Amino acid sequence: MRSVFLDHQSSTPVLPEVFEAMRPYFTEAFGNPSSLHQHGLRVREAMKTARQQMAALIGAESEEEIFFTSDGTESSNLAIKGVAYANERRGKHLVLSATEHPSVLNSVEFLEKQGWSYTKVPVDAEGLIRVADVSTAITAQTVLVAVHHVNHDIGTIQPIADVGRICAEKGVPLYVDCEASAGWLPVNVKDFGAALISFSPHRFYGPKGVGVLYRNKKARIVSILHGGVQEGGRRAGTENVPAIVGGGVAAEFARREMAGRTAHCARLQKRLWEGLKGAIPYLKFNGPAPGPNRSPLNLNLSTEFIEGEGQLLLCDLNGIAVASGSSCVSKSLKISHVLAAIGLDHALAQGNIIMTLGKDNTDADVDYVVESFARIVTKLRGMSPMWDEFERGIIDSVIAPTGRGKSFSEHAASVSGKSAH
Amino acid sequence: MRSVFLDHQSSTPVLPEVFEAMRPYFTEAFGNPSSLHQHGLRVREAMKTARQQMAALIGAESEEEIFFTSDGTESSNLAIKGVAYANERRGKHLVLSATEHPSVLNSVEFLEKQGWSYTKVPVDAEGLIRVADVSTAITAQTVLVAVHHVNHDIGTIQPIADVGRICAEKGVPLYVDCEASAGWLPVNVKDFGAALISFSPHRFYGPKGVGVLYRNKKARIVSILHGGVQEGGRRAGTENVPAIVGGGVAAEFARREMAGRTAHCARLQKRLWEGLKGAIPYLKFNGPAPGPNRSPLNLNLSTEFIEGEGQLLLCDLNGIAVASGSSCVSKSLKISHVLAAIGLDHALAQGNIIMTLGKDNTDADVDYVVESFARIVTKLRGMSPMWDEFERGIIDSVIAPTGRGKSFSEHAASVSGKSAH
Amino acid sequence: MSDTYALYNSTVMDHFMNPRNMGDIRDADGVGEVGAAACGDIMKISLKIKDGRIEDARFKTFGCGSAIASSSMATELIKGRSIDEAMNFSNQEVVDALGGLPPVKIHCSVLAEEALKAALEDYIKKHPEKAALAAEAAPIGQIVHAT
């Protein structure tokens, strides 16, 4: 059976070159960078190189603006809480977009319990914020604006440079979560007007266990994990040296190969998009159409009349790895907050599937996915009471209304006794 | 030149078996454990095994009591802040020993800024707490007692089981930082009466990039890094799968080989201790004598009349890797707070050297260190005005007072115009 | 990868991949369709009843793997039972027969119980002469939640 990995948003394999670069740091060069002897000094040098490679990837002026954390989540937490705590006396208000990653949203909600307040900027049906809304949301008490570059679920690219200009005008630092873009799309601290940027090498063929936070020297930030004085006092704890070294090499490769990788994925994205559209009726594509407002890796679709987990499982049984924003795949039984934020009908949110491409996917992969996915949808629709009831005119389609029958939501509410959340 | 690594407190090389166990998780089994497809499910299984290995090392009942973090520092922060935030309504007071690691001390100090208070239990001249002092320190508002098992600087073993009994009587959870003991000395959650225990595999031949927090199910704790629902909602962020797998294997080896490793180190510790004592005058050994109250890995000494960084550098130039608690080696120019807490004279704190043994050190290593260290001390004393002034009777020795001359501290104060801190 | 890893145990996976009794019954004697408020799943069970006994049961499900497996297993279990036996059917039987479900998925088995009971209710509504029979059984809604 063909094996097609279409979940590059969740993880990527480590490049062979990255693995080879990491190898000596497990056994031979195993020192702690805080040590003053050979073993410590050697790994300090290696960490400096990695910092330079990270800085180069995002056009940062100096490697001293790069902090290493354990992952993207910790970077988000540090950016949000570290800036909030450092500027407590200036104000206790934050602005963020409605489709930020949970690591941003939940950090802000945690601060709310500690006395901060925030304004959530809404997104339109394609997931885009309006820059004017960010401007309106900023108050005299605002100490940070958080708008991510690319959305992890629906691939929307936000107008960051415009947000950056607003923030510069108002004198409020901008934090841009670039976890879903760095290494794939150009990210530049100056073009973005960003005071803080976070990303993780494990999203572009680097190792897990390291996150990056860029911080412009002018932005005040304090530590949120307390202890030793590693990372200039901004992040205590023994550094994950092999992952840092490997992450640096992955950044170097990503920078050099970015144009080629992106073009390759954009082409496959189009092929996949058109293939699925042609093969399967009642499919909705979420987020902007492929083009300047959409990540070239991401495809987010809703298969009407069937649920996402079943699609995901049958894909997996056919060797195809995908993700889903349906409530059934989440541990909290809630649909992705991103799908809720774009106002997607609950029925369509339930049928959600997320496919994210990578540099090693091929045309044949895409064709196999189109063909297999069509079979999977047919099988599951055959098992779905909704498909049958749609065909019999009892309920209507959300995607292509026929004017016959109740809406799915009305129907679901009547059979469950409650309205869908 | 012989190379002798005597800084196992700061880091250890990864075992070949650990590296081999990690290897497939970088490239082949690179999935994200949150994913529902093969790639995710495969690494979930591996993480479960690692959790069982960690649980076995410390006698935890179930692997579900094991949480993975990024390092020992994060585990300390989670234990302290996670319990404090979860029990905010019950009380806002913490008890800790004076010689806790900075990751504990600074977490508590951070909470102080947020309205918590704490009581620091003092230690005696060998670094031991009095259990009665812990008992006295606990109030009706106390939500956590933090006492580490083994001190990272001076190797003192605290009477944890007795502290555990007091905490059980008073109904307050006990957190034991076992970073300097787990994998080397028996650590058992039940014998300790511990609600929380932290440790890091990189201290016993496992990889950096993973920390462990054991939490008894009865102890309430909330997340401090917010985001996804990984680790049962207690630690958000993509898991560092290879390090977790490798850490588990390191724990397995540590458990099986513990007795042998410990006996080996204890023998070398005695040889080193006696060798240095015989070869070099005016040396003070800090912490308890080798025996039941001291880690078999650690030797902490103060060379009178010379400073620590110079000793460390000359050791390094002779192939010997050591650490120091002197102010000159710290980025904050402060002596180790542990040395301050045991009331060590400033002059002796300045001359501090920390040697920590490992399983691969040999008798020949120890003999080389004794011989080299004697030469190094002679060289530095020849350069030290204090040694000269001691020989001329102007200042006296702290270690072996002759009754002649001023004390070092008086002298230092008179030449610097300020008393030493 | 040589091994195969599964989200659910092999019985659940088998019922998901090869569902038993999938479909609708033409001229069913009772049909129940229920929805789970928790996650939005919808399940429909139709029954063929003869001489107070369930002769055939079919399901259609809009829901996750464990919802499909639960309805497949529920229809398997219920076939051949008398109406009053069926009225005492509990979701725990489904969970046990499936060899367990993840805690977060127990509600799928509850949905299967609800769909079955809705179908029985429908049958009784259409056949009021059987109401007495049903009254003797457990009231609908008394659901055993596994813990």
Place this chain on the structure above:
Amino acid sequence: MSDTYALYNSTVMDHFMNPRNMGDIRDADGVGEVGAAACGDIMKISLKIKDGRIEDARFKTFGCGSAIASSSMATELIKGRSIDEAMNFSNQEVVDALGGLPPVKIHCSVLAEEALKAALEDYIKKHPEKAALAAEAAPIGQIVHAT
């Protein structure tokens, strides 16, 4: 490991490993001993002065590698200078001659300046006839801290 890694640059390491002018001068014309309040280091410089010029300078240091290197370099730099030249000596000269010190170690070079000036003061105290000369120079304590 094939390469050698160093905490300080090669000039500093050289002066630490092979300190110049280490020792005491018998019958010194001026001796200064100062301590750093910041970290507890102690430095002692003794001078041989002839015809208003520093003929010899020696140091002894209780302190870290950069403190030893700073005193070694300071004694090297100061030899042959006139008293008034020496009175204008600044720690920055030490830092520059060493090719830089880590920021946290700049105070070591300050200590060397202070020890030298204390030794000059001692000389002037013992030789009050030279006081006029010294008055023209910079007052002691006007220290240039590198930023």
